[in-house]
Amino acid sequence: MTLLTVKDLSKSYKRGRPVFSNISFDLHKGECLALVGESGSGKSTLARCLLRIEATDHGSIFLNGKAIEKLSERQLKPYRKKIQAVFQNPMASLNPKLKIKDSLIDPYMQYKSELRLAHFSYTSKDAYVKQLLEAVELPVFLADRYPHELSGGQRQRVTIARAISIEPELVLLDEPTASLDVISQNAVLQLLTELRQNLNLSYLFISHDLAAVNQMSQRTMVMKDGQIVDQFEQQHLFADERHPYTKELVSIF
Numbered sequence: 001m002t003l004l005t006v007k008d009l010s011k012s013y014k015r016g017r018p019v020f021s022n023i024s025f026d027l028h029k030g031e032c033l034a035l036v037g038e039s040g041s042g043k044s045t046l047a048r049c050l051l052r053i054e055a056t057d058h059g060s061i062f063l064n065g066k067a068i069e070k071l072s073e074r075q076l077k078p079y080r081k082k083i084q085a086v087f088q089n090p091m092a093s094l095n096p097k098l099k100i101k102d103s104l105i106d107p108y109m110q111y112k113s114e115l116r117l118a119h120f121s122y123t124s125k126d127a128y129v130k131q132l133l134e135a136v137e138l139p140v141f142l143a144d145r146y147p148h149e150l151s152g153g154q155r156q157r158v159t160i161a162r163a164i165s166i167e168p169e170l171v172l173l174d175e176p177t178a179s180l181d182v183i184s185q186n187a188v189l190q191l192l193t194e195l196r197q198n199l200n201l202s203y204l205f206i207s208h209d210l211a212a213v214n215q216m217s218q219r220t221m222v223m224k225d226g227q228i229v230d231q232f233e234q235q236h237l238f239a240d241e242r243h244p245y246t247k248e249l250v251s252i253f
């Protein structure tokens with residue numbers, strides 16, 4: 001079943017040439033769809049457009065069949081909680097003045113009247129925060145710490161916990177392990193896969209790292225100069241019919 005449909009989507013910044021133009025793709029429920037491509041090809045901009053942090057020029061974004069690209073902020077609210085994101089730098093995503101437990105509770109407080117949680121349950125703040133920390137395999141005592149008192153890997157687990165805390169349908173993962181060492185990267189990728197399966201999440205996984213993409217994703221899209229030049233199921237990564245640019249990426253992986 002299709003969760004997200006992007007149709008002929010285009011984006012340019014003022015006076016600039018298009019960052020991407022006429023992009024179309026579907027993302028299925030429960031899948032991890034990877035988006036790879038060179039630096040500056042427009043991957044993060046696309047993620048910000050899907051989050052409606054950035055406006056698009058034309059084209060459509062359908063979530064569960066509903067066009068969301070033109071909704072007002074008020075109309076968008078029910079959809080906002082369905083799409084969450086994890087970015088590259090967890091330090092920038094966490095408020096340095098808030099204890100971990102206060103950062104973790106924030107999305108719940110924002111949306112609590114509309115939430116129907118199936119996996120987590122809210123009986124008290126402490127109990128809810130404990131469930132979230134356990135879900136990302138962090139010790140519960142970290143709840144009372146501040147972001148600077150955690151390691152990079154722990155901080156990224158906190159941002160993941162916060163993203164999944166309100167049980168979104170789609171999580172945009174924009175280079176989620178780029179700031180971590182190799183051991184932490186693998187552990188976080190493994191965790192993300194388990195969470196996707198356990199919570200029935202769908203991911204758009206933006207990455208430079210074809211090895212990580214191969215481990216995480218069922219399908220991959222390749223972006224170059226603002227176009228999706230190749231799309232394939234993961235088992236066809238090495239197939240002959242791959243686009244020359246995909247082959248170039250494969251050759252350095």
Ligand SMILES: Nc1ncnc2c1ncn2[C@@H]1O[C@H](COP(=O)(O)OP(=O)(O)OP(=O)(O)O)[C@@H](O)[C@H]1O
Nearest residue numbers: 013014016019037038039040041042043044045046
């Ligand atoms: N706010 C902005 N104003 C003007 N141009 C921008 C803005 N944000 C991004 N761009 C430009 O849009 C293009 C795409 O950038 P984007 O960050 O989406 O690429 P990317 O594929 O995510 O790159 P990377 O892999 O390095 O993160 C770049 O040329 C960039 O300079």
